[in-house]
Amino acid sequence: MDLQTLTYIFVFGTFGLYFAIAWWARASSTSEFYVAGKGVHPILNGMATGADWMSAASFISMAGLIAFLGYGGSVFLMGWTGGYVLLAMLLAPYLRKHGKFTVPEFIGDRYYSQTARIVAVVCLIIASLTYVIGQMKGIGVAFGRFLEVDYAIGLFIGMGVVWVYAVLGGMKGITYTQIAQYCVMIFAYTVPAVFISLQLTGSPFPQIGLGSKMVGTDMYLLDKLDLIVTDLGFKEYTTAKLGSMLNMFAYTMSLMIGTAGLPHVIMRFFTVPSVKAARSSAGWALVFIALLYTVAPAVGAMARLNLHHTIEPAPGENLVYAERPQWFKNWEKTGLLKFEDKNGDGKIQYVADKEKNEMVKVDRDIMVLANPEIANLPNWVIALVAAGGLAAALSTAAGLLLAISSSISHDLMKGVFVKGISERGELLASRIVMTLSILLAGYLGLNPPGFAAGTVALAFGLAAASIFPALMMGIFSKNIGSKAAVAGMVAGMGITLLYVFQHHGIMFIKGTEFMMGMPKNWFLGIDPKAFGVVGAIVNFAVAYAVSKVTGPAPDHIQRMVENFRVPAGAGAAADH
Amino acid sequence: MSPNNSYWRANLRLMAFCLTIWFLVSFVCGILLVDVLNQYRLGGYKLGFWFAQQGSIYVFVVLIFFYAWRMNAIDRKYNVHED
Numbered sequence: 001m002d003l004q005t006l007t008y009i010f011v012f013g014t015f016g017l018y019f020a021i022a023w024w025a026r027a028s029s030t031s032e033f034y035v036a037g038k039g040v041h042p043i044l045n046g047m048a049t050g051a052d053w054m055s056a057a058s059f060i061s062m063a064g065l066i067a068f069l070g071y072g073g074s075v076f077l078m079g080w081t082g083g084y085v086l087l088a089m090l091l092a093p094y095l096r097k098h099g100k101f102t103v104p105e106f107i108g109d110r111y112y113s114q115t116a117r118i119v120a121v122v123c124l125i126i127a128s129l130t131y132v133i134g135q136m137k138g139i140g141v142a143f144g145r146f147l148e149v150d151y152a153i154g155l156f157i158g159m160g161v162v163w164v165y166a167v168l169g170g171m172k173g174i175t176y177t178q179i180a181q182y183c184v185m186i187f188a189y190t191v192p193a194v195f196i197s198l199q200l201t202g203s204p205f206p207q208i209g210l211g212s213k214m215v216g217t218d219m220y221l222l223d224k225l226d227l228i229v230t231d232l233g234f235k236e237y238t239t240a241k242l243g244s245m246l247n248m249f250a251y252t253m254s255l256m257i258g259t260a261g262l263p264h265v266i267m268r269f270f271t272v273p274s275v276k277a278a279r280s281s282a283g284w285a286l287v288f289i290a291l292l293y294t295v296a297p298a299v300g301a302m303a304r305l306n307l308h309h310t311i312e313p314a315p316g317e318n319l320v321y322a323e324r325p326q327w328f329k330n331w332e333k334t335g336l337l338k339f340e341d342k343n344g345d346g347k348i349q350y351v352a353d354k355e356k357n358e359m360v361k362v363d364r365d366i367m368v369l370a371n372p373e374i375a376n377l378p379n380w381v382i383a384l385v386a387a388g389g390l391a392a393a394l395s396t397a398a399g400l401l402l403a404i405s406s407s408i409s410h411d412l413m414k415g416v417f418v419k420g421i422s423e424r425g426e427l428l429a430s431r432i433v434m435t436l437s438i439l440l441a442g443y444l445g446l447n448p449p450g451f452a453a454g455t456v457a458l459a460f461g462l463a464a465a466s467i468f469p470a471l472m473m474g475i476f477s478k479n480i481g482s483k484a485a486v487a488g489m490v491a492g493m494g495i496t497l498l499y500v501f502q503h504h505g506i507m508f509i510k511g512t513e514f515m516m517g518m519p520k521n522w523f524l525g526i527d528p529k530a531f532g533v534v535g536a537i538v539n540f541a542v543a544y545a546v547s548k549v550t551g552p553a554p555d556h557i558q559r560m561v562e563n564f565r566v567p568a569g570a571g572a573a574a575d576h
Numbered sequence: 577m578s579p580n581n582s583y584w585r586a587n588l589r590l591m592a593f594c595l596t597i598w599f600l601v602s603f604v605c606g607i608l609l610v611d612v613l614n615q616y617r618l619g620g621y622k623l624g625f626w627f628a629q630q631g632s633i634y635v636f637v638v639l640i641f642f643y644a645w646r647m648n649a650i651d652r653k654y655n656v657h658e659d
Contacts, residue, residue, distance in 0.1 A: 066629075071610075074628035078602045081633045085598045088640045089591050093647075207630060211619035220620030238625045239614065248607050274658050276648060283640035290633050297629040565584055566656040 006383040007146050014184050014387050015161055018177045018394075022165030025176040030423050033170030033430055034101040034406050035270040040175055042277040046284025048175045049268045051182035051391070052399035053080075053259075053285070054292060055131070056138025057456060059185060059392035063371075064364035066300030067307075070235065072242030073300065075530075079255025081286060081293055086260040086468075088282030092269040094475045096278035097564040101270065102403075103263040103467065104411040110474040112557055113482035114416055119489050121407045123466045124263045127459040128400045129441070131264075134456055135397035136445025139390060145334065145369065146386035152446060158394065159442045166398045166438070167431050171271060174398045181391040186291055188388020192372040192381050193295045196302050199375060206298035225305050231315070232308070233352030237301065244525045254532035258460030261468030264396075264403040275567035303367045306374050311350045311359070318347040327373035336363035401441065405434040458500060461528075465492035465535025473543055475565070478558045484547035492539025496531055503528045583654035587647065594643050602632040 027033040040048070058080070066073030095106055104124060108117025136155060143154025165173045190206070197209030201221055213220050225237045234240075242248050259265065268285075269278045310328075311319050321339060331337040338361035339348060350359040369389070372381045409430035414421050421429065466489045473480045473488070480488075503520065505513045521527055526534065552558070563569075605613060610624030618626050651657035 071625055071628060074606060074625075077629055078606055078632050081636050082598065082602050085594070085636050085639055089594060089643055208619075210630075211621040211626070213620065222620050222622070222625075238622050239611075245607060249603060252602065252607065276644070276651070276658060279644035279647060280641070283637065283644055286637050286640055290637055294630055294633055562580060565587075566580055567651055567658050568656040569658075 001379070003379045003382060004148070006379050007386050010380075010383040010387040011147065011390060014180075014391060017180055018161065018165055021176045021180055022169045022173045025173045026168045027170035027172045027427075030101075030410075030427050030430070032172045033427055034402075034410065035267070036170075036172040036175045038099075038271060039273055040271045042272050042281035043284045044179055045175070045268060045272050045277075045281045046286075047182045047288050048178035048271075049265065049281070049285035050288035050292075051178035051185060051395035052268055053265055053289060053396070054185065054392055055396035056135055056142075056389065056393040058292065058296075059189065059389050060138065060368050061365050063296045063299040063303065064367035066297055067304040067367050068362075068364055069242060070229075070237035070240040072240050072248070073297075075242055075248055075251040075255065077293055077297060079252045080259055081289060082252070083256040083259025084282055084286040084289070086256060087265070087269075088279055088286075091260060091266060091471055091475070092278045092282050093275045093567070094564045095266060095471070096269050096272065097275050097567060098560075099270075101267075102406050102410050103266050103471070104407055105415065107467075107470055107474065107485075108411070108415065110557065110560070111470075111480075111482040111485045112554070113486065116470075116482055116486050116489070117411055117415060119486060120467065120470070121411050123462050123489070123493065124407050125404055127262065127462045127467075128264060128403045129444075131262075131456060131459045132397055132400040132404070132437075132441045133444045135393045135400070136441050138393035139397070140445060142386060142389045142393065146383075155442055155445050158390070158397075159438050162394055162398050162401065163435065163438050166401055167434050170430070171267075171402055174402055175271060177398070178395045181395040182288060184391040185388045185395070186288070188384045188391070189292050189299075189368075190295055191384060192375070192377055193299050193302075195377050195381065196306070196371065196375045197298060200302055200305070206295045206302075210298040210301055221305065222301065225301055228305070228308050232312075232350065237304070243521070243527060247521070247525055247527055247530055250524075250526045250533050251530035254464050254530050254536075255460060257468045257536055258464035258532050261463035261466075261471065262459070263407070263463075263467065264399040266471075267403060267406070268399070299368060299371065303371050303374070306371075307362070307367075308350065310374060311348050318349055320347050322346065324348070325374075327370055330373070331366055331370055334366075335361075336366050337361060397441070401434055401437050404437045405430050408433045408437075461496045461500060461532040461535060462493060464532030465496040465539055469536050469539040469543070473540070475561070477547075478561050479547045479552040480543055481547060481550050481553045481557075483550045484543040487546045488539040488543030491542040492535040495538045496535035499523065499531045499534070500528045580654075580656070583650065583656055586650050586654070590643065590646050590650065594639050597635065598639060601627060601635040606632050 031037050062076055065076060098106055100106055104117045104120035107120040108114060139158035140151040140155040143149050143157065144151045165177050193206040194204050197203055197206040200214060201209040201212040202215050203209040203212050210221060214224055222238055230236050269281060272278050272281050321341065340358055340360045342358050348358055349356060351357050369385060372385055409426060413429055414426050469492060470485055470489050502514055606628035610628060613624035614622040616623040
């Protein structure tokens with residue numbers, strides 16, 4: 001069967017599956033809509049969390065980033081997994097014990113303040129909305145490349161699919177669909193990796209293959225890769241750092257606390273039946289995430305090796321451009337791969353030296369998508385990768401949309417503006433808000449604002465600098481009152497935005513950068529993307545200082561803190 | 577001291593132990609001491625590189641389950657477990 005037909009079968013087959021699950025798991029109460037009735041088994045919740053967490057960026061971009069950054073790409077691997085350790089120990093069990101529906105609701109209760117709750121809603125909406133634009137773009141691109149439909153039509157199909165199961169099922173529908181999406185995604189990611197690992201090293205486990213010898217030689221794969229890339233003038237693969245050591249440290253820490261502070265991840269732990277389940281569910285989530293994250297470095301390194309090997313099979317014997325393989329031509333058409341014959345010899349030179357390099361564009365994102373084609377894998381594997389990429393983007397988009405709509409319908413409407421709203425009214429309102437969020441996300445996906453590229457980094461920075469410290473202090477200190485918390489959040493968020501906007505322009509608008517004569521990364525050589533940890537430190541420091549003046553939280557709040565620190569007495573699970 | 581207080585202290589001790597390991601495998605072995613550890617090997621992996629791209633993730637998974645397991649025991653010991 002040809003690739004096109006196979007891809008249609010895989011993609012629409014999986015969509016059909018998601019719809020069937022959504023119909024079976026439709027929500028009938030606000031508890032089901034927001035937190036799936038708090039009855040999801042920890043292992044299943046872990047799987048859903050994995051799908052929720054692993055976005056189009058994890059599935060498509062991460063291995064490509066690692067392929068070109070080498071060791072420096074480790075910041076993403078450690079940062080996006082280590083956050084779950086923090087989540088499991090510092091946040092999830094206590095937030096679950098408190099037993100509410102949303103993250104801003106917890107912040108509002110703990111800091112006995114509508115202002116704190118509204119500040120949290122604002123952080124949440126900015127962080128989630130910027131994140132969801134990326135997913136919408138991912139959906140459009142995946143449809144465009146694999147089904148050769150227009151970007152806009154691809155986007156509309158994606159919006160329609162999310163609408164059906166997110167609006168119908170709320171958290172309950174989303175959770176069970178995400179479980180299916182996780183299975184599709186992990187299968188699609190590992191199958192090509194296993195094939196390629198077998199081809200190169202003879203090991204079916206990519207994690208072991210990466211540390212093994214190349215088939216038929218006595219040379220380790222990573223040593224070979226180091227040799228090839230340094231010969232071409234690139235930095236050595238296994239030691240290339242991302243900026244300074246301090247920058248890597250700050251980057252990793254920012255991603256970790258950002259991960260632990262992202263509301264759409266935290267709220268997944270409201271769906272499990274008990275505190276005990278919240279702890280183990282974080283472990284299961286990381287198991288399912290680690291399955292992909294430990295394969296990704298192998299995918300990256302092997303893709304880099306295959307790419308260089310295709311272009312220069314043996315030193316000096318460069319590929320003749322006229323004889324380039326089909327996948328090369330396909331990706332040239334998309335503009336993500338560009339060749340320019342600078343020395344006019346008709347052959348391809350791919351080297352680090354900008355003057356001599358003829359591969360003028362090699363987009364990092366094509367590494368995962370083109371990998372099966374580069375390795376000559378069968379068509380069904382390529383079709384599978386398309387379905388997997390869509391599953392990754394759809395599952396994350398749905399989780400984010402729920403975070404946005406619940407914070408508006410539950411925190412702003414029921415919590416602040418329309419306090420008397422009935423449960424039926426709230427359920428209807430959350431469905432309407434969800435629909436509007438999908439339309440807005442679709443609009444932003446169609447007309448990406450100029451700042452779209454830098455936005456995911458901004459989401460992590462905000463979560464790290466505002467939400468994570470507020471939650472952590474709320475649990476671990478009884479001294480932080482509402483004024484201290486609000487001052488801390490505003491200061492942490494403010495300083496992070498300032499540093500990012502200083503480098504990339506106000507709201508990422510070109511020409512509005514204001515470095516004021518300071519060199520790039522002036523603060524200790526730290527990249528703006530790695531600045532969240534500095535914002536978090538500022539948040540902690542300001543909150544501590546203000547609490548010295550305002551004094552500890554009132555007695556009833558101190559009792560509330562004591563209550564959510566112990567598991568006994570958590571709300572019983574709702575059966576479904 | 578109330579029983580809840582000693583429960584909380586036991587939790588903090590366990591947490592400090594787990595987070596120390598969390599910090600060691602990622603920030604120390606994977607970043608700060610990476611050049612030193614890279615002198616040693618684990619198969620084809622340089623050891624520091626392995627910690628950064630594989631080892632730290634495996635340890636994270638084990639740590640969470642270890643914490644969950646020990647906390648369940650502590651919950652029962654101080655009689656604050658769920659029914």
